[in-house]
Amino acid sequence: MTRPDPATLQEQLLAHSRGVAFFDLLGLEILEAEPGRSVARVRMRPELANPVGLMHGGVIASLIDTGIAYALLLREDVQDALHAGRSLVTVDLRVKYLRPVSAGSITCESRVVRMGRQIIHTDAIVTNDAGKEVARGDAIYATAESNQPRPDRPEPAG
Template sequence: MTQTQPFETDSRTVTWATPGQGDLARLLELDGLAQLEAMRAGEMPHPPIMDTLGMTDMRVERGRVVVEMPAAEFHYNPLGSVHGGVISTMLDTAAACSVHTTLAVGEVYTSVDLTVKFLRPVTVGSGLLTCEGTVISRGRRTALAQAQLTDEAGRLVAHATSTCLIMRAGE
């Protein structure tokens, strides 16, 4: 029988605003940019995934979103680098939210796909990660967006493209 050795551990407590507390009817009276601005201002709760992953900032303007997050050990995979799913989540957040900023009152959207290219490893040494999402093309029913993730030194570490389906609320 093998005896396990105790490993040094760390812990983290995450708190978030319970989803559904915001007034969905009020949210749908705003266009997409105003919705994200209300979340940033604390007038509406932001998505819990931001707290779960430790995203620290989101700046928004029409057709463009920038999300920041310091790389942390709790993001690691077994090989000692930030898990690709964490990187993909940042890319998806920035790309999809850039589309969100273009929504008219009463419109909603969902991601159809996300294509990610990992270009270099990300570790705690990568520092503050910055992900910029921009809309490439916005049509009546679909939008194409891209996102670029850079480390604190400004090196491109990952890139993604995403297609989003745009619908009227309630469709």
């Protein structure tokens, strides 16, 4: 199976992001994506509030995790690993919450810090409409053997 060229892959990933049910639930939008960097946004609405009316921390964590994933998915080395039958998985995700979010939108800029053969270090900064930081995140991802069957490989016997 041949891979699409980088521009086509970018278009496909951005189009795909508009059809993910979880993203729709959060109102999550991928605004920009390029190899090693992405920008994503979520707008505050009542469904995303915790019991005291602030944006739920899980929404912010999901924004960070998703933003980082899109920064990774456009990298050629990650695409090579995926096409070799490996999976991209989050190993560790840490979020530092700096300010509450009660209105407006938050924007996450994610980037790849270091790409090893199997371990990938990333970080993200989340800002509000005023440009103030509301959270910082860092994550470790790995490319791992996939446990999903691939159409181009026979199923193991037994």
